Every structure is written in C-alpha cells, then in structure tokens.
Amino acid sequence: xxxxxxxxxxxSGLGKSFGTTRAVDGVDLAVPAGTIYGVLGPNGAGKTxxxxxxxxxxxxxxxxxxxxxxxxxxxxxxxxxLVSLTGQLASVDEELTGRENLVLLGRLLGYSRxxxxxxxxxxxxxxxxxxxxxxxxxxxxxxxxxxxxIAASIVVTPRLMFLDEPTTxxxxxxxxxxxxxxRALVAEGTTILLCTQYxxxxxxxxxxxxxxxxxxxxxxxxxxxxxASVGTGSLQVRLLDPGRRAEAAELLERSVGPVVLEADxxxxxxxxxxxxxxxxxxxxxxxAGVPLAHFWLQQPSLDEVFLALTGHAADxxxxxxxxxxxxxREHAS
Amino acid sequence: MTATTRTTGSADTAAVxxxxxxxxxxxxxxxLSAALVFGWRGMLKVKHVPEQLLDVTxxxxxxxxxxxxxxxxxxxxxxxxxxDYTLPGLLVMSVLFTTVYSGISLxxxxxxxxxxxxxxxxxxxxxxxxxxxxxxxxRYVIAGTVIIVVxxxxxxxxxxxxxxxxxxxxxxxxxxxxxxxxxxxxxxxMRSPNAVMNAGFMAIFPLTFLSNVFVxxxxxxxxxxxxxxxxxxxxxxxxxxxLMAGTPDGVAIVVSLAVAAGLAAVFLPLTTRxxxxx
Ligand SMILES: Nc1ncnc2c1ncn2[C@@H]1O[C@H](COP(=O)(O)OP(=O)(O)OP(=O)(O)O)[C@@H](O)[C@H]1O
Ligand SMILES: [Mg+2]
Numbered sequence: 001x002x003x004x005x006x007x008x009x010x011x012s013g014l015g016k017s018f019g020t021t022r023a024v025d026g027v028d029l030a031v032p033a034g035t036i037y038g039v040l041g042p043n044g045a046g047k048t049x050x051x052x053x054x055x056x057x058x059x060x061x062x063x064x065x066x067x068x069x070x071x072x073x074x075x076x077x078x079x080x081x082l083v084s085l086t087g088q089l090a091s092v093d094e095e096l097t098g099r100e101n102l103v104l105l106g107r108l109l110g111y112s113r114x115x116x117x118x119x120x121x122x123x124x125x126x127x128x129x130x131x132x133x134x135x136x137x138x139x140x141x142x143x144x145x146x147x148x149x150i151a152a153s154i155v156v157t158p159r160l161m162f163l164d165e166p167t168t169x170x171x172x173x174x175x176x177x178x179x180x181x182x183r184a185l186v187a188e189g190t191t192i193l194l195c196t197q198y199x200x201x202x203x204x205x206x207x208x209x210x211x212x213x214x215x216x217x218x219x220x221x222x223x224x225x226x227x228a229s230v231g232t233g234s235l236q237v238r239l240l241d242p243g244r245r246a247e248a249a250e251l252l253e254r255s256v257g258p259v260v261l262e263a264d265x266x267x268x269x270x271x272x273x274x275x276x277x278x279x280x281x282x283x284x285x286x287x288a289g290v291p292l293a294h295f296w297l298q299q300p301s302l303d304e305v306f307l308a309l310t311g312h313a314a315d316x317x318x319x320x321x322x323x324x325x326x327x328x329r330e331h332a333s
Numbered sequence: 334m335t336a337t338t339r340t341t342g343s344a345d346t347a348a349v350x351x352x353x354x355x356x357x358x359x360x361x362x363x364x365l366s367a368a369l370v371f372g373w374r375g376m377l378k379v380k381h382v383p384e385q386l387l388d389v390t391x392x393x394x395x396x397x398x399x400x401x402x403x404x405x406x407x408x409x410x411x412x413x414x415x416x417d418y419t420l421p422g423l424l425v426m427s428v429l430f431t432t433v434y435s436g437i438s439l440x441x442x443x444x445x446x447x448x449x450x451x452x453x454x455x456x457x458x459x460x461x462x463x464x465x466x467x468x469x470x471x472r473y474v475i476a477g478t479v480i481i482v483v484x485x486x487x488x489x490x491x492x493x494x495x496x497x498x499x500x501x502x503x504x505x506x507x508x509x510x511x512x513x514x515x516x517x518x519x520x521x522x523m524r525s526p527n528a529v530m531n532a533g534f535m536a537i538f539p540l541t542f543l544s545n546v547f548v549x550x551x552x553x554x555x556x557x558x559x560x561x562x563x564x565x566x567x568x569x570x571x572x573x574x575x576l577m578a579g580t581p582d583g584v585a586i587v588v589s590l591a592v593a594a595g596l597a598a599v600f601l602p603l604t605t606r607x608x609x610x611x
Contacts, residue, residue: 090446104374110361111359125348127352157354184350188354
C-alpha cells in the first residue's frame with residue numbers, strides 16, 4: 001500500500017506499561033491528514049497514555065508510530081514542532097493570568113515580546129476570554145480554562161493537535177463553543193486526534209473513530225458504522241411494581257437484547273432497540289400485564305457501545321476484580 | 334455591589350478562523366532566551382503572590398536575632414563580636430535554606446498539567462529548569478540582602494565595605510545556584526512537596542550546624558572538627574567571611590565555586606533526564 005490520503009498518524013503495536021499495569025497494549029491507528037479522529041474509551045482505557053506517547057511525552061515500550069511522517073522516538077524534536085497538546089488536566093499555568101499564559105508560550109515559540117503580546121490579544125479576543133485576560137487562571141470557569149487551553153495550543157497553528165477529553169465537565173454551552181473551535185481548526189487544515197468518553201462528541205465531530213478498551217482497539221470505523229453496529233439505542237423502562245422486574249427483564253431480553261438492571265429497583269433498560277423492536281417489546285410487556293410507569297428510547301451511550309462490543313459494561317473495565325451483578329448477560333470474553 | 338451578568342455569545346467563528354490561520358511560524362528561540370522566559374515566569378508568580386517571599390525573609394531574620402542575642406554573649410563574649418563572626422555565615426545559611434524551596438516549587442509544578450505543555454514544546458530541554466532556577470536566584474539575592482541589611486541595622490559593619498558585602502553575596506548566590514540542582518533532583522524524585530521539604534531540610538540542617546557558621550571549630554572535639562573543616566558549607570562560610578572582612582581567601586573562594594560547578598555538572602544532566610521521563 002502506497003500513498004492514498006497521507007496519514008497524519010500511523011501507529012502500530014504501540015504499547016506502554018506502568019509497573020504491572022499494561023496501560024496501552026498494542027494500539028494500531030491510521031489517522032488521515034485533515035480529519036478529526038476520535039478515540040473513544042472509558043476511564044483507564046489508555047487514551048491519555050496513547051496521546052502522551054504520540055506527543056512524545058513518554059516513550060512507548062513496544063511498537064512504533066509516525067506522526068506527520070516522523071518517528072515519535074527518533075525524531076521527537078521534529079514532531080514537537082508540528083503538534084500541540086491540550087491535555088486532560090488543563091495544560092495552562094493556574095498561577096498566571098490568561099494573557100501571561102499566552103505571551104509566555106508565544107515567547108517560548110520564538111515570537112518577539114511585542115509579537116507575542118499581539119498574538120495573545122488576538123487569541124483572547126477570538127476565544128471570548130478578553131474580559132478575563134488579566135485574571136489569574138485559577139479563578140477561571142471550566143469553559144474559559146478550556147478555551148484558554150486550546151488557544152495556548154494554537155499560538156502557532158499546529159499541523160496536528162491532540163485534544164484529551166476537551167469537554168469533560170463543561171456545560172452544554174461551553175461544550176458547543178469548544179466544538180465550534182475544533183471544527184474551525186479542522187476547516188483550516190489541522191488534523192485532530194480527539195480522546196473522549198462521549199459517543200455523542202465523537203458522533204458530532206469525528207470523521208473516523210477507534211474504540212479502545214483496556215489498552216486495545218476493539219472497534220474502528222465511522223461513528224455511523226459504530227452506532228449501526230450497536231443498534232439505534234436502548235429502551236428505558238420504569239415499572240410501577242419493582243417486584244415484577246425480573247419478569248420484565250426476561251421479556252425484554254427476548255424481544256430486544258441484553259438487559260441492564262438500573263440502580264433504581266423499578267428501572268431497567270434493553271440495549272439495541274430500534275423504534276420498531278421497542279414498540280413490540282413495550283406491547284409485549286403490556287400484553288403480559290406488567291404495568292409501566294413510563295418508557296423512552298435513548299440514544300446509545302458509551303456504556304451501550306461497550307456492552308454491544310465487548311459484552312461488559314464500560315465502567316467494569318477499570319475495576320475487573322468486582323464485576324457488578326447488574327448485567328444479566330454473562331461476561332463474554 | 335454591582336453584579337453584572339455577562340452574556341457572551343458563542344465564540345465568534347469568523348474571528349476564531351482568522352486567529353487560527355494567521356500564524357507564520359517564528360524561528361525557534363535561542364537556548365538562553367527560552368530559559369529567560371521561564372525565569373520571567375518565576376518572577377510573575379512572585380508578582381502575583383508576593384507573600385511567598387516571606388519564607389525566604391522571615392526565617393533568616395529569626396535565626397539572626399535568635400543567635401545573636403541568645404547565644405552571642407555565651408559564644409563570643411559579646412553580641413557585637415559574635416555578629417561580626419556569624420553574620421557572613423548566617424548569610425550562607427539563609428540563602429542555602431532558600432535553595433530547598435526550589436525543589437519544593439518544582440515538585441509542586443509537576444503535579445500540574447502545564448508541565449506536559451512545556452515538555453511538548455520544541456525548546457531546549459533544560460530551559461524550563463534552568464530558567465526557573467535563574468528566577469529562584471532572585472529569591473536568593475533577596476534572602477541574602479535581607480540578612481545583610483538587618484545585620485547592619487543591628488550594628489554589623491563589614492571591614493570590606495559595600496564591595497565586600499556584595500562580593501560575599503554574589504559568591505553565596507553562585508554556590509546556591511549549583512546546589513539548587515541537587516534539590517531539583519529531589520523535587521523530581523519525591524512524591525510530594527512535603528516530602529521534598531522534609532528531605533531537604535533533613536540534609537541541610539545538620540550540614541549547616543556541623544559547619545563553622547555558628548561556632549569556631551577549634552573549640553570542637555577532634556573528629557568533629559575534622560568533619561567541620563571539610564564541610565563545603567564551612568569553606569563557603571570562610572570565603573564569605575573573608576570577603577566581608579576585605580581579606581579575600583582565594584583558596585576558599587575557588588573551592589566553593591568548584592564545589593558548586595561540580596554539583597551542577599553532576600545534577601544538571603540528571604534533572605534534565607528526570608524532567609523528560611517523568
Ligand atoms: N503515570 C502512571 N503511573 C502508573 N499508572 C498509570 C500512569 N498513567 C496511567 N496509568 C494507568 O494506565 C491505565 C490507563 O490510563 P490512561 O490515563 O491512559 O487512561 P484514560 O483512557 O486516559 O482514562 P481517563 O478516561 O480516566 O482519562 C490506567 O489503569 C492508569 O491507572
Ligand atoms: Mg485520560
């Protein structure tokens with residue numbers, strides 16, 4: 001295989017252990033230039049570790065990767081000139097003001113004092129943080145801090161940008177602002193590797209997607225493919241009589257798919273329900289005389305993606321020793 | 334009270350796109366200028382939280398008062414005679430104690446996400462560390478100046494005059510700059526700022542007291558005297574004393590600078606490596 005679209009990231013068999021934890025266990029990635037590529041995974045899946053290796057912050061102990069054609073180990077210095085990183089912990093200095101942060105980075109990237117100031121002001125204006133420019137970052141709201149963080153990453157526009165969970169903890173409006181900025185970056189030609197825990201975020205932004213779990217890529221494709229393979233969503237049901245939940249679970253499992261018993265003793269959900277199957281399932285419950293408080297169809301969440309792809313719920317990955325008894329389905333593995 | 338609720342719209346997409354596209358990449362900064370930018374960062378932190386200078390000023394003054402008035406009479410016969418003997422040594426002690434804070438602040442820095450950004454920048458590797466230690470040197474100068482000024486207020490008059498005092502301060506700061514690389518290694522290895530502080534003071538307290546800073550070693554039992562004589566802190570205190578007295582002790586000065594250079598030569602590469610791999 002030779003040149004089709006050039007690849008911005010090519011990783012093969014990338015691995016990294018911390019003590020006995022195999023944080024990343026043989027990850028292969030092929031990210032086409034000029035796209036947003038999502039890496040979706042639950043807590044502890046190895047997203048941050050993967051990004052840190054690709055951004056040359058830590059060396060892999062297995063496999064290799066090229067970023068924009070340069071090896072991340074032997075040409076780390078060149079890679080650093082082409083990429084920038086917006087880490088999971090805000091990668092800005094809390095004890096400085098927003099403007100000082102940007103001027104500092106401008107100076108470190110080689111701007112003169114005056115040019116660094118101009119660039120800082122331009123970014124502060126564009127990212128809607130001008131009013132807080134003179135305040136210490138530790139007093140910023142989460143959304144402002146994130147925008148400053150992204151602004152800090154594009155003091156010099158990078159050819160590739162790593163974004164590690166850029167919207168975790170943000171309210172919907174701040175989240176939309178970040179999404180707009182990300183779209184603008186791609187429109188201007190930057191490739192973006194986006195780690196996220198939210199299927200919706202990947203769905204909104206990403207052109208391609210890899211799902212990782214326990215340090216391995218377990219699925220790859222477009223967000224559309226992935227959702228199709230998961231089913232359109234889950235049927236959420238709340239019963240009037242918690243005592244009949246087992247009976248309801250059995251019915252739903254037969255007509256829809258794997259059932260999750262929620263923490264609420266009257267609630268359960270069935271994964272993989274499209275509208276038609278959901279209608280049949282609800283009719284089935286009514287027919288069997290199981291009284292419903294209410295029901296609704298929900299878009300697939302990361303949990304459901306994981307349940308469908310791996311047979312275990314996402315949050316169990318982090319805590320393998322005590323599988324929750326909530327899933328009716330046996331651990332397939 | 335005026336409460337203004339600001340309803341800023343979403344980031345202006347056109348402005349964002351303009352900001353993104355308008356960046357010709359400047360040439361890489363030189364090594365020294367990158368380091369100086371990090372020094373400037375240290376200064377900004379002091380500007381925002383000037384109280385952090387209390388650490389480096391209050392403790393030395395306390396020691397100065399304590400030793401001069403509590404022990405001065407007993408050790409040297411009179412407080413003013415003792416002040417002449419001990420002030421150049423106290424200068425050494427107060428500045429050396431300040432070096433421990435370099436390790437503490439480095440350790441604190443490492444817990445923040447901003448270090449990842451620095452490490453992902455295409456800059457000279459030692460620049461962040463070199464720069465913050467250069468910034469810390471300003472603290473060393475402050476700590477030393479405070480001691481000298483308070484000492485003079487109490488009646489200390491260096492024979493070597495202003496030039497002698499400045500020379501002594503410069504020597505002590507240069508030595509501390511070398512020593513601070515040792516505490517940077519501690520800062521990179523230890524798990525918490527507190528651990529750095531404990532380890533740092535555990536090392537520097539006994540070394541300072543087992544030196545000629547407070548007492549003339551000829552009054553000590555033999556083996557102890559031997560140790561005190563080779564303790565680099567004694568050598569530095571001797572050099573500082575000689576400069577203040579206007580009779581520079583060439584050997585002590587050269588040995589002090591050589592020890593500082595040696596410490597930096599060993600620990601600077603180590604810090605840079607640890608900073609990269611942490
Ligand atoms: N520096 C480290 N030392 C020890 N273990 C680590 C270190 N960094 C990560 N790990 C472990 O490696 C695994 C993967 O961590 P990583 O941070 O890459 O996951 P993640 O997908 O980014 O998770 P999250 O969504 O919580 O950010 C986890 O089990 C984590 O505890
Ligand atoms: Mg992470």
